Amino acid sequence: MSEKHQNAALVRRVFSAFGNDAMAVSAAFARDIVWRVPGHTVMSGEYRGRRDVVDFLRRTGLETGGTYRSRLHTVFADDDWAVAIYRATGSRNGIDLDVDQALVIRIAGGLWQDVTAVPLDSAFERFWA
Numbered sequence: 001m002s003e004k005h006q007n008a009a010l011v012r013r014v015f016s017a018f019g020n021d022a023m024a025v026s027a028a029f030a031r032d033i034v035w036r037v038p039g040h041t042v043m044s045g046e047y048r049g050r051r052d053v054v055d056f057l058r059r060t061g062l063e064t065g066g067t068y069r070s071r072l073h074t075v076f077a078d079d080d081w082a083v084a085i086y087r088a089t090g091s092r093n094g095i096d097l098d099v100d101q102a103l104v105i106r107i108a109g110g111l112w113q114d115v116t117a118v119p120l121d122s123a124f125e126r127f128w129a
Helices: 006-017 022-027 050-063 123-128
Strands: 029-037 045-048 069-077 081-092 095-108 111-119
Touching: 006 022, 006 069, 006 081, 006 095, 022 029, 022 050, 029 050, 045 050, 069 095, 081 123, 095 123
Parallel strands: 029 111
Antiparallel strands: 029 045, 069 081, 081 095, 095 111
């Protein structure tokens, strides 16, 4: 896996557009994308289809009063997969979030097909509870 792969560039473009350009984010998703968030929180679940996933991503801003941010650290990618390691920050209900997270992304035809969020800290569950 390489950070210089075309799929790594795609992931970088999506992260750059997140919070700034919903159309660019949406355009990187397959129509039938599936996005999974583990746990038992207000954000946990399986989101299916481009509209459902975009609405889910929009909710991160709504749930945090616009404070949610993600800062990409590293991307590893090959022809079929990408793994993005990033720092997530925000505030919600008097609780601050500042944790590392990962996205495991299956890519086909230059589009995100399947995404699984992988929280790397138990603070994720407490924050979104």
